[in-house]
Structures are given as structure tokens and as C-alpha cells.
Amino acid sequence: MMNPGRGSAGFVHRAAGAAAWALVCAVALAGAGRASAQVAIKAGVIHTMEGPAIRDGVIVITDGKIAAIGPAGSTAIPQGHEVLQAAVAVPGLVDPRGTVGLTGLYNSAHDSDQLENSSAVQPALRAIDAYNPQERLVQWVREFGVTTVNTGHAPGNLISGQTIVVKTAGNTIGDVLVKSPAMVSATLGSEANEAGGKSPGTRAKQIAMLRDEFIKAREYLDKLRKSAERAPAEGGADADGESAKAAAPADRNLHLEMLGDVLEGKTPLLIRADRAQDIESALRLTEECGLKVVLESASAAFVLVDRIKAAGVDVIVHPSMQRAVGSSENQSFETAAALVGAGVRVAIESGYESYVPKTRVVLFEAAIAAANGLTFDQALATITIDAARILGVDDRVGSLAAGKDGDVALYDGDPFEYTTHCTGVVIEGRLVSRAVR
Amino acid sequence: MHRTNLVGCAAFAVTCLLALAAVPGRGETHAFVGAHIITVAGDEIAGGVLVVEDGRITMVGPAAATTIPAGAVQHDVTGKVIMPGLVDTHSHIGGVGGADGSAPIQPGVRVLDSVNPMDSGFRRMVSGGVTTANVMPGSGHLLSGQTVYLKIRRPGGEPPRRVEDLYILREDGTPAGGIKMANGTNSIGGPPFPGTRAKSAFLVREQFIRAREYGEKVKAARKEDGSVDESKLPPRDLGLEALVDAMEGRVIVQHHTHRADDIMTVLRLRDEFGFRVVLHHVSEAWKVADEIAEAQRKGGVLGCSAILVDSPGGKLEAADLSMETGAELVRAGVTMAYHTDDWITDSRLFLRMAALGVRAGLPRDAALRAVTLAGAQLLDLQDRIGSLEPGKDADFIVLSGDPLSVYTKIEQTWVEGELVFDRNRPEDRLYQTGGYGAGHDQTPYFCCFGGAGQ
Structure with a gap:
């Protein structure tokens, strides 16, 4: 979690000493208290994502949370609150799936932790053990208004690992963590195949392996449950400790534990599937194993709209500007519109790029969707409230309402226009970017 | 007399048939009336x-001051915007490949021999x-071959099937193009590729010195009367010929x-060998904008072709890539064009790059020039394309609104009328928005990029 209580010293590096502290003091002075957690925002238009936009509105953020929001005429700004102004205010943007922080700017071995290739199935890999909150790419997306991101292990292996939901400002994982694990990342299709005769090498083998894994996870859960049932019946340990041994989860297996959570619906399986047959396979697996699945990328989703709607799964659509190559060769700018039009819940991701741009910016990707069939509100929802709902963090972020986190992105015009600038970003009441982007 | 008349009638009939079969545009006069025109x-x-005749622009101006020729096919484009067709100075479109992994410098290889039209x-x-696009081989070599300028025509109203249909011809009838070179980390690799920057420059210098000697031998074989003494000619070397062409400015x-x-x-290296050069990508040009401007003033440096991508990095040497580069170069007085580097960025979104340049401080006119006339200048094509002026090729686009808005659609693209x-x-729309059948695997062949000899 963010720690709004750290107030104006919000950029303190915990491991740093007096020199860093002096620097922070200097920064705080230069900012003239701008890092305060007590902030009010006056905007020409506020898109709350909770109802109609508010003209000439005010957002009051106190102790990191939204205390009040409404028209300027009827919303008082408490004394002592710093006032920020903007033409347009929207909820801090929520990137529903990226890899920033595991993926680094330099794209070299020392800053690329998004894929571990020793094995095709590694659900126990935790994103909290790899995320770098100080990565420049995180700052990059923050400066365009992204305040929350679901980041972690990338698509590319059958099951590559876990993702986490974090805020985009803070120095340590403890500062920024919202949810861990958020999802488990899986990939179907040719991009998940291994080279050199290793498995999986085909689409059919991928599904065979996943079915095997979930059967093993089911058995593992059953074993745990039986152990738990036996333990109280046998009472306390006898002298030689035999019953204590029986009660312990036999052969603890972190991978199966994570898949067990997925089977029980505690953690969604995020399945990247682009071609139609891969999307169908993902839905077949969902139904067979009773998983909670979120589809990712789904380049060919436009031919399976009814099937996806009937399955009731949410879709995190590929970046609109994703390259039309490989499994995404037929990707369309209008996929999000086709799904939203059918009533499917959709978010738009920054996704993963192995080369450049090293991260995409969801603001730009949703803008293309806004120009290709989505209304302004629908497009904004894909990177705010609907993204938050898909991630299960809509109690805190994704819209502007009293009680929610004080995360706001400010613009000098229509946020989707190419020539508009992001003029300020507030996370939990702290002004974390004053860059004009 | 009778016979002549018959021949005349036949000829007339053939002409009529040809006219019927002809693609709209060629040989006709078209007037586009009412648009906001960005020349x-x-x-x-x-x-x-805008008046177009036989593939060329004949008139452009305010409606009040422009007389539409009698018989012109009129197009009401009220409320639309017309601007020049975009010029892309750096693209890898067409599934192309240039040099292979056998050597880091291969000037004899032509990318035109690999284009899938x-x-x-x-x-x-x-x-x-x-x-118009300058289609180039990749950056995995110090010199990966000869580039080709292509225009996306529709011969006979159909999508092109022969690369020859796409050429822009020089006065001597040969297809126009340039030479692709690279330095920095992309062209570094295991032997025979260079392992360091200094070795990269050394290999390039060595090759240009050889080419200079070759050129002098060829010149020496030329007699005063213009004929050639074949006995004095060196064995023909296609690669060195290409480098001589570069050093002599062709x-x-x-x-x-x-x-x-x-x-x-x-x-x-340009100063040493005198070739004319355009600097491409130029992630860190903002750090040396004044030096580049000075080099352009001295001559031989035509300008910069910059790329703007959605985030910096991807490799160490692009870590300081800035969206402000275009603005900074223009401020310094450098001729600045943008390029797609397609598939690095998508040709369908080339106008977006100009708009993001404006977002980062580039004046509007410079941004629009950066995807049109400035690009033409960096390809030696400024007399034919890049602006809407009488005499220039009728390459233009019709847009639904302002070219720098995300909501604007390109409604029509015209090439040579x-x-x-x-x-x-x-x-056509399928290719603009995507969908089934819009794409296929067409990753360009970037030999050796990031992996030469590794």
C-alpha cells in the first residue's frame, strides 16, 4: 500500500542516509509543499466514471482519500488544502496489464525479469520479488497519467508467473503494493511454444499440459483438505509425533499451491490467446476446470464475440497499436468496440513488448479505440473503472467518488487527443508528477 | 481518303475503349473543390x-481565385482537409531483406531484389x-545495401504485382534509392562483424578508401575524347561502384x-569521404542539435530523419530518446523529417507521429512538413513530391478533419492522380482498421541484428 502518512517526505529512499534526507528536504522546499496529502483539484470538466461528467468541479482529497467531489459551487475546499487546477480531470489511469518494473528501459539482462525460461510452467514466481518501483519506465507511464498498473510476468511461456497490482509512485514494493498475487499469467498459441524439442511444442500439447497441471493441483488440494480433516480428529501429537506429521501438508509444492488458488477462484488465470482457436481453447479449459479466467490480447476476438459474451469472461484487449504480425496478424483497431458493443467488460492493456516501445502507454492505446468505434466514456472506462473491476480493485481506484483513493490525472484538453498534455498526476493526494507530457 | 477515315474511326474507337477502360485519374482532369488545403x-x-491533370497538379488555390477547367471531373470535398501524400524516409515494408551474415559491409546488395509488392x-x-517510402534493408550491418524509393501505385486499378510498377525513376531510367548504413550497437557482433565502435569506423573507412581508389582507376581509364580504355579498367565491383556513387553525390x-x-x-566520416548523408533515428540528436545544424550549413548533411516512439529505451543507446528531439532539431535549423521505421511504428499511424511532435513542442507547420516536404528533401525528391504545387506529382490525401487529431480518418489516398x-x-477499409485477412506474417528479414555471429 501507499503510505500517504509519509506526507511531504514521500520520496524518501529508506536505505539512504542523511545526504538523501537533505536532498528530500530540498525537493520538498522547492515543491513548496506540493507533495502534501491534502489537495483539492479544480477542473473545467471532471470525468468521474460514476455518472455524468461534472462541469466546473472540485475534488477534495484528505489524507489520501477522496473526501468530497462535486460542482465548485457546492463543494467547499477545506482550509490548508493545496489547490491544483486543470482543464480536465479523470481518475488516475489503470493499466490492466503491463510488465513495467519487471521490464526495464535498457532491455538488457540486468533489467529484464519478465520471463524466466528454464521451465514452461512456473506459477509460483511472484512479481513482488522482481518489481522495481524506481524503474524509469514506471515514471514514464506515470507522467502520462497512469497511477495503477497490473504488472508482472509477461506472456510468452505457458504459465510464466504471477502479476501484482501496484501504484506507480513510491520507492519500495511495500509503498506501492495494492494486490499480490493479482493474476497468474498464461499464454496459448505459437508464442508459448518452446524450441529445440522441449515441451510445449504445439497448441494441442499446451492444453494437454495445462489440463495435467490443474488435475495435479486438484489432487494437491484434496490431499491438503484430507490432512486438515484428519488433524483435529487425531487430537494432539503423541509421544513420537506421528500425528503431527500426518497433519502437515505433505510435500509442499509452491507451484501447485498457486494453481490451487486459481482452481478455487481466489486468483484469476490471465490467458493470452490471440487466434480464434486459442481463444476457444482458453474458454474450453475454463469450462472444464471451473477456472476464473480473464482473456488477454484476444486479437481475433471480433469473430467470437457471442461465444465470449456467453462464457462471461472479461477481456483485456491488446494495445490498439500492437503490431499486426504473428498471432496478431489480423488484429483490428475495432476489437474493443466489437466486444463493448456486445456487453463484454473490456479493458485495454499496455501489454508486453520485447523490443520497442519498451512500454506502451494505455492512454494512447485507448485513444485509438476511442477513434475507432468506442465512445469517449467507453474508451475511458477501458483504462479506469472497467480495468479496476477486472483487477478486483475497484473499491479503491478506477473512479472518482468519496472514500476512494485520491488518484487523479490532469490534462489540458481531451485526454485522448494527440496534442493534449498530461499536466499533473496525483496519487493518494500526493502530486507525483508536474511534468507536462 | 476513305481508307484514312476508316483508320481514323478505328483509332477513335480504340481511344474510346481505352478511355472506358482507363482508371479514373489518368488522362482526365479532376478538380477537388471546397476542402481546407494544406499545401x-x-x-x-x-x-x-486542387486541380489535377494527367497525374500532375496543375492548379491549387482559393476557390475565388481558381478557374476550374471546362470538362474537369468535380469532386465536392467541402468540409474535408487535403494535404500532400506522406513521405516516409525510412521503412522496412514489403518483407524485404538486404545483406546477409557473410560480411558487415555489402553495398552491392539491392533491396529492390527482395520486395514483395x-x-x-x-x-x-x-x-x-x-x-512514397524509402524502403531499406536493416541496421544489423555497417552497410546493409542499396535502398529503393517506392510509390504505392495501383497499375490498372489493381494492387501492384511487380516491384517495377512502384519505382520512382531517375532521369537515366534507373530506380531511385540510396545507401543504408548504421553505427552503434546494432551493427556490432561477432566476426566478421566489428566488436567495437572504433572497429566499425575503421572498417567503413577502409572500404571507402578502396572505393575511392577504384573510382580513380575508372576515371583514369576514361580518355579525353570520352571513350574508355578497357585495358585500364579495374575488374568491375558492384559494391565499390555503389560507394563511388555515394562519394560523388549521386x-x-x-x-x-x-x-x-x-x-x-x-x-x-562524411567529412573524410564527402558523401551526402541523412542521419536516421537520432535518439540523442537533441544533445548535438547545434553541431548537426552547423554540419548542414557546411553542406553534405541533408538533415535528420527522426523517429518518435511511445517510450524511450529498448536498448542502451536509445535510453535518452526524447519526444522533444524534433522540436529541438527544428529550433537549431536542421531539416527534420519523421519516419515510421515500419514495422517499428505502423505506417497507418504516421500522422500521429507529427501530432506527438507538436505535443512535444514542434510547431504545427514544421510537423506537417516533417511527414511530407522535409522527407522529400532528404530523398532528393523535393521537385516531384512533398507539397501541393503546380507541376508536382498529384500525390495527396483527403482527410475527414485536422491531420493532427486522433479522431481524423484518412478517407482517400491519391497517387499520381x-x-x-x-x-x-x-x-480498402479492412487494411486501415484491421480484421480478418488484413495481415499476414511479414516480419522483415533483419539479418544479424542483435545476433551477428553470436
């Missing part, structure tokens, strides 16, 4: 008229308003370079 050559014209990328390209070196010191290395993209045609 790039001068002020924007509200409510303008039926590649769906060309269909997407015209849907994005790009009418073709332009299009040079991939990112880091500020790599940019300065290109300028140093022929309609090559029409958003109202479903088979």
Missing part, C-alpha cells in the same frame, strides 16, 4: 481548389496516407545512428 509550400487555404503492408501503408547515404557520439562519428485508397471500399 505545405505556403499558407493553408480555406475553401480551396503484394505484401499487405503496402495496403496498410496507403491507408495511412503514405504515398545517391544519399541514409545512416542509422542513435547516440550523440555515434552521430558525430557519422559527420566525421489515381485513387489508391478509399475508406468507402470495404476491401
Whole structure:
């Protein structure tokens, strides 16, 4: 979690000493208290994502949370609150799936932790053990208004690992963590195949392996449950400790534990599937194993709209500007519109790029969707409230309402226009970017 | 007399048939009336008229001051915007490949011998308003071959099937193109590729010195009366010929370079060998903008072709890539064009790059020039394309609104007076928006990039 209580010293590096502290003091002075957690925002238009936009509105953020929001005429700004102004205010943007922080700017071995290739199935890999909150790419997306991101292990292996939901400002994982694990990342299709005769090498083998894994996870859960049932019946340990041994989860297996959570619906399986047959396979697996699945990328989703709607799964659509190559060769700018039009819940991701741009910016990707069939509100929802709902963090972020986190992105015009600038970003009441982007 | 008349009638009939079969545009006069016209050559014209005859622009101006020729096919484009077809100075479209992994410098290799004119990328390209592209081999070599300038025509109203249909011809009838070079990390690799920047420059210098000697031998074989003494000619070397062409200014070196010191290395080599050069990508050009401007003033450096991608990095030498580079170069007085580097960025979104340049401080007119006339200048094509002026090729696009808005659609693309993209045609629209059949695997062949000899 963010720690709004750290107030104006919000950029303190915990491991740093007096020199860093002096620097922070200097920064705080230069900012003239701008890092305060007590902030009010006056905007020409506020898109709350909770109802109609508010003209000439005010957002009051106190102790990191939204205390009040409404028209300027009827919303008082408490004394002592710093006032920020903007033409347009929207909820801090929520990137529903990226890899920033595991993926680094330099794209070299020392800053690329998004894929571990020793094995095709590694659900126990935790994103909290790899995320770098100080990565420049995180700052990059923050400066365009992204305040929350679901980041972690990338698509590319059958099951590559876990993702986490974090805020985009803070120095340590403890500062920024919202949810861990958020999802488990899986990939179907040719991009998940291994080279050199290793498995999986085909689409059919991928599904065979996943079915095997979930059967093993089911058995593992059953074993745990039986152990738990036996333990109280046998009472306390006898002298030689035999019953204590029986009660312990036999052969603890972190991978199966994570898949067990997925089977029980505690953690969604995020399945990247682009071609139609891969999307169908993902839905077949969902139904067979009773998983909670979120589809990712789904380049060919436009031919399976009814099937996806009937399955009731949410879709995190590929970046609109994703390259039309490989499994995404037929990707369309209008996929999000086709799904939203059918009533499917959709978010738009920054996704993963192995080369450049090293991260995409969801603001730009949703803008293309806004120009290709989505209304302004629908497009904004894909990177705010609907993204938050898909991630299960809509109690805190994704819209502007009293009680929610004080995360706001400010613009000098229509946020989707190419020539508009992001003029300020507030996370939990702290002004974390004053860059004009 | 009777016979002559018969012949005349037959000829007339043939002419009529040809006219019926002809693609709209060729041989006809078209007038586009009522659009907001961005000529790039001068002020924007509200409510303008553009007249096109036989593939060329004959008139452009305000409606009040322009007389539409009798018999012209009139197109009411009131409320639309017309601007020049976009010029892309750096593209890898068409499934192309240049040099192979056998050597780091291969000037004899022509990319035109690898173009697939039926590649769906060309269909997407015209849907994005790009009418001319400098199609290049990759950056995995110090010199990866000869580039080719292509125009996306529709011969006979059909998508092209032969690369010859796409050429822009020089006065001598040969297809126009340049030389692709690179420095920095992309062209570094295991033997026979260079392992360091200094070795890269050494290999390039060695090769140009050899080419200079070759050129002198060829010159020495030429007798005073213009004939050639065959006995004095060196054995023909296609690669050295291409380098001589570069040193004598007949073709332009299009040079991939990112880091500020790599940019300065290109300028140093240019001074030594006298080739004409355009600096491409130029992630760190903002650090040496004044030095580049000075080099352009001295001559031989035509300017910069910059790329703007959605985030910096991807490799160490692009870590300081800045969206402000375009603005900074223009401020310094450098001729600045943008390029797609397709598939690095998508040709369909080339106008977006100009708009993001404006977002980062580039003046509007410079941004529009950066995707049109400035690009033409960096390809030696400024007399034919890049602006809407009488005498120039009728390459233009019709837009639904302002070219710098995300909500604007390119509705039509015209090349030499022929309609090559029409958003109202479903088979064209498919390529603009995507969907089934819009794409296929067409990753360009970037030999050795990031992996030479490794």
C-alpha cells in the first residue's frame, strides 16, 4: 500500500542516509509543499466514471482519500488544502496489464525479469520479488497519467508467473503494493511454444499440459483438505509425533499451491490467446476446470464475440497499436468496440513488448479505440473503472467518488487527443508528477 | 481518303475503349473543390481548389481565385482537409531483406531484389496516407545495401504485382534509392562483424578508401575524347561502384545512428569521404542539435530523419530518446523529417507521429512538413513530391478533419492522380482498421541484428 502518512517526505529512499534526507528536504522546499496529502483539484470538466461528467468541479482529497467531489459551487475546499487546477480531470489511469518494473528501459539482462525460461510452467514466481518501483519506465507511464498498473510476468511461456497490482509512485514494493498475487499469467498459441524439442511444442500439447497441471493441483488440494480433516480428529501429537506429521501438508509444492488458488477462484488465470482457436481453447479449459479466467490480447476476438459474451469472461484487449504480425496478424483497431458493443467488460492493456516501445502507454492505446468505434466514456472506462473491476480493485481506484483513493490525472484538453498534455498526476493526494507530457 | 477515315474511326474507337477502360485519374482532369488545403509550400487555404491533370497538379488555390477547367471531373470535398501524400524516409515494408551474415559491409546488395509488392503492408501503408517510402534493408550491418524509393501505385486499378510498377525513376531510367548504413550497437557482433565502435569506423573507412581508389582507376581509364580504355579498367565491383556513387553525390547515404557520439562519428566520416548523408533515428540528436545544424550549413548533411516512439529505451543507446528531439532539431535549423521505421511504428499511424511532435513542442507547420516536404528533401525528391504545387506529382490525401487529431480518418489516398485508397471500399477499409485477412506474417528479414555471429 501507499503510505500517504509519509506526507511531504514521500520520496524518501529508506536505505539512504542523511545526504538523501537533505536532498528530500530540498525537493520538498522547492515543491513548496506540493507533495502534501491534502489537495483539492479544480477542473473545467471532471470525468468521474460514476455518472455524468461534472462541469466546473472540485475534488477534495484528505489524507489520501477522496473526501468530497462535486460542482465548485457546492463543494467547499477545506482550509490548508493545496489547490491544483486543470482543464480536465479523470481518475488516475489503470493499466490492466503491463510488465513495467519487471521490464526495464535498457532491455538488457540486468533489467529484464519478465520471463524466466528454464521451465514452461512456473506459477509460483511472484512479481513482488522482481518489481522495481524506481524503474524509469514506471515514471514514464506515470507522467502520462497512469497511477495503477497490473504488472508482472509477461506472456510468452505457458504459465510464466504471477502479476501484482501496484501504484506507480513510491520507492519500495511495500509503498506501492495494492494486490499480490493479482493474476497468474498464461499464454496459448505459437508464442508459448518452446524450441529445440522441449515441451510445449504445439497448441494441442499446451492444453494437454495445462489440463495435467490443474488435475495435479486438484489432487494437491484434496490431499491438503484430507490432512486438515484428519488433524483435529487425531487430537494432539503423541509421544513420537506421528500425528503431527500426518497433519502437515505433505510435500509442499509452491507451484501447485498457486494453481490451487486459481482452481478455487481466489486468483484469476490471465490467458493470452490471440487466434480464434486459442481463444476457444482458453474458454474450453475454463469450462472444464471451473477456472476464473480473464482473456488477454484476444486479437481475433471480433469473430467470437457471442461465444465470449456467453462464457462471461472479461477481456483485456491488446494495445490498439500492437503490431499486426504473428498471432496478431489480423488484429483490428475495432476489437474493443466489437466486444463493448456486445456487453463484454473490456479493458485495454499496455501489454508486453520485447523490443520497442519498451512500454506502451494505455492512454494512447485507448485513444485509438476511442477513434475507432468506442465512445469517449467507453474508451475511458477501458483504462479506469472497467480495468479496476477486472483487477478486483475497484473499491479503491478506477473512479472518482468519496472514500476512494485520491488518484487523479490532469490534462489540458481531451485526454485522448494527440496534442493534449498530461499536466499533473496525483496519487493518494500526493502530486507525483508536474511534468507536462 | 476513305481508307484514312476508316483508320481514323478505328483509332477513335480504340481511344474510346481505352478511355472506358482507363482508371479514373489518368488522362482526365479532376478538380477537388471546397476542402481546407494544406499545401505545405505556403499558407493553408480555406475553401480551396486542387486541380489535377494527367497525374500532375496543375492548379491549387482559393476557390475565388481558381478557374476550374471546362470538362474537369468535380469532386465536392467541402468540409474535408487535403494535404500532400506522406513521405516516409525510412521503412522496412514489403518483407524485404538486404545483406546477409557473410560480411558487415555489402553495398552491392539491392533491396529492390527482395520486395514483395503484394505484401499487405503496402495496403496498410496507403491507408495511412503514405504515398512514397524509402524502403531499406536493416541496421544489423555497417552497410546493409542499396535502398529503393517506392510509390504505392495501383497499375490498372489493381494492387501492384511487380516491384517495377512502384519505382520512382531517375532521369537515366534507373530506380531511385540510396545507401543504408548504421553505427552503434546494432551493427556490432561477432566476426566478421566489428566488436567495437572504433572497429566499425575503421572498417567503413577502409572500404571507402578502396572505393575511392577504384573510382580513380575508372576515371583514369576514361580518355579525353570520352571513350574508355578497357585495358585500364579495374575488374568491375558492384559494391565499390555503389560507394563511388555515394562519394560523388549521386545517391544519399541514409545512416542509422542513435547516440550523440555515434552521430558525430557519422559527420566525421562524411567529412573524410564527402558523401551526402541523412542521419536516421537520432535518439540523442537533441544533445548535438547545434553541431548537426552547423554540419548542414557546411553542406553534405541533408538533415535528420527522426523517429518518435511511445517510450524511450529498448536498448542502451536509445535510453535518452526524447519526444522533444524534433522540436529541438527544428529550433537549431536542421531539416527534420519523421519516419515510421515500419514495422517499428505502423505506417497507418504516421500522422500521429507529427501530432506527438507538436505535443512535444514542434510547431504545427514544421510537423506537417516533417511527414511530407522535409522527407522529400532528404530523398532528393523535393521537385516531384512533398507539397501541393503546380507541376508536382498529384500525390495527396483527403482527410475527414485536422491531420493532427486522433479522431481524423484518412478517407482517400491519391497517387499520381489515381485513387489508391478509399475508406468507402470495404476491401480498402479492412487494411486501415484491421480484421480478418488484413495481415499476414511479414516480419522483415533483419539479418544479424542483435545476433551477428553470436
